[in-house]
Amino acid sequence: MHFYKFVSSMTTGLVLLALIGLASAVGSSLWPENFFQAWPFRLLLLFLFINMALCTINTSTRFFRHRAKISKNWKILFRSAGLLMLHAGIVLILIGAGLYSYLGHSVQLSILEGDTVEINKVIPVDNSFSLKLHTFSIEFNADGSPSQYYSEMEVLEAGKTALAKTVSVNHPLVYKGVKAYQSSYGYLTDVVVQDGDAAPKTVLAQDGDFIQFADTTRTVKVFKYIPHFDPEIGLETKSMEPVNPRVVYSVYEGTELLGVGAAPFGEPISIDENVSIEFKQVRPYTVLTVKTDPGLPLVTTGGLLLMLGVCMVLFGPSSRKKEVSSVHDN
Numbered sequence: 001m002h003f004y005k006f007v008s009s010m011t012t013g014l015v016l017l018a019l020i021g022l023a024s025a026v027g028s029s030l031w032p033e034n035f036f037q038a039w040p041f042r043l044l045l046l047f048l049f050i051n052m053a054l055c056t057i058n059t060s061t062r063f064f065r066h067r068a069k070i071s072k073n074w075k076i077l078f079r080s081a082g083l084l085m086l087h088a089g090i091v092l093i094l095i096g097a098g099l100y101s102y103l104g105h106s107v108q109l110s111i112l113e114g115d116t117v118e119i120n121k122v123i124p125v126d127n128s129f130s131l132k133l134h135t136f137s138i139e140f141n142a143d144g145s146p147s148q149y150y151s152e153m154e155v156l157e158a159g160k161t162a163l164a165k166t167v168s169v170n171h172p173l174v175y176k177g178v179k180a181y182q183s184s185y186g187y188l189t190d191v192v193v194q195d196g197d198a199a200p201k202t203v204l205a206q207d208g209d210f211i212q213f214a215d216t217t218r219t220v221k222v223f224k225y226i227p228h229f230d231p232e233i234g235l236e237t238k239s240m241e242p243v244n245p246r247v248v249y250s251v252y253e254g255t256e257l258l259g260v261g262a263a264p265f266g267e268p269i270s271i272d273e274n275v276s277i278e279f280k281q282v283r284p285y286t287v288l289t290v291k292t293d294p295g296l297p298l299v300t301t302g303g304l305l306l307m308l309g310v311c312m313v314l315f316g317p318s319s320r321k322k323e324v325s326s327v328h329d330n
């Protein structure tokens with residue numbers, strides 16, 4: 001009996017809520033990708049669920065045991081119904097969070113303009129479909145900082161368009177239980193490589209990639225794309241707008257650094273005899289956070305019940321303290 005009171009007490013629930021809040025704050029900062037699937041967090045959720053389920057049972061039992069007395073005073077009835085909604089809401093939120101922790105998925109997906117990705121290759125889904133990025137664009141503030149990102153997306157099923165959607169921050173794409181949120185963006189660089197007498201070829205490079213050649217032992221590192229290059233501030237960009245775009249690169253002979261340059265687009269750069277490169281253009285790509293959350297309907301319903309219950313308890317008609325406590329403490 002003492003153990004049951006301890007497990008189902010409000011004090012135990014508050015302690016568990018505090019632990020979950022602290023763990024969430026620390027864990028989401030240090031391990032944002034997988035903390036909420038870690039077994040210690042799941043264990044805390046399970047303990048809190050047991051506590052709140054027992055609290056809800058206790059509240060419901062008291063409500064029905066004294067329903068005759070409660071029904072005679074509408075103020076007590078209103079408050080008691082609010083308490084039931086509050087507890088039931090928390091239980092539904094915990095069930096929904098548990099479903100996401102065990103069955104939900106979240107991945108980062110990068111897509112180039114014009115590319116199509118089959119969603120079942122990046123995240124488990126019941127109904128497979130494809131996401132195609134038509135265009136990616138950025139709006140800028142007056143100071144050159146990005147103000148909003150837009151991904152013109154298309155959902156394809158069996159090769160046919162099922163949905164067209166402009167994805168931006170706070171406006172995700174939602175389709176068959178999958179949500180795609182605008183998370184970030186990046187750039188890849190088209191590099192035209194002239195390697196000896198071979199025909200020129202175009203390679204797609206990202207920051208940090210090395211380009212190797214057959215006709216020389218030298219290598220080129222594509223160090224960084226800078227949208228607004230200013231020699232006075234070096235490798236930092238003045239803004240994200242492509243005002244004076246450059247690609248910073250370095251040339252190596254084995255491990256020895258031969259030189260560093262900041263190349264404009266469209267100008268060939270000699271690396272060695274009969275070997276050159278030309279930075280042709282940058283190609284933006286969008287970074288989406290793709291999620292499945294089977295517990296979301298329960299969390300939404302629970303959140304509404306919780307808010308309604310709190311409002312009914314705190315802002316509803318007050319009744320005499322003795323009258324209320326005599327019903328809920330018996």
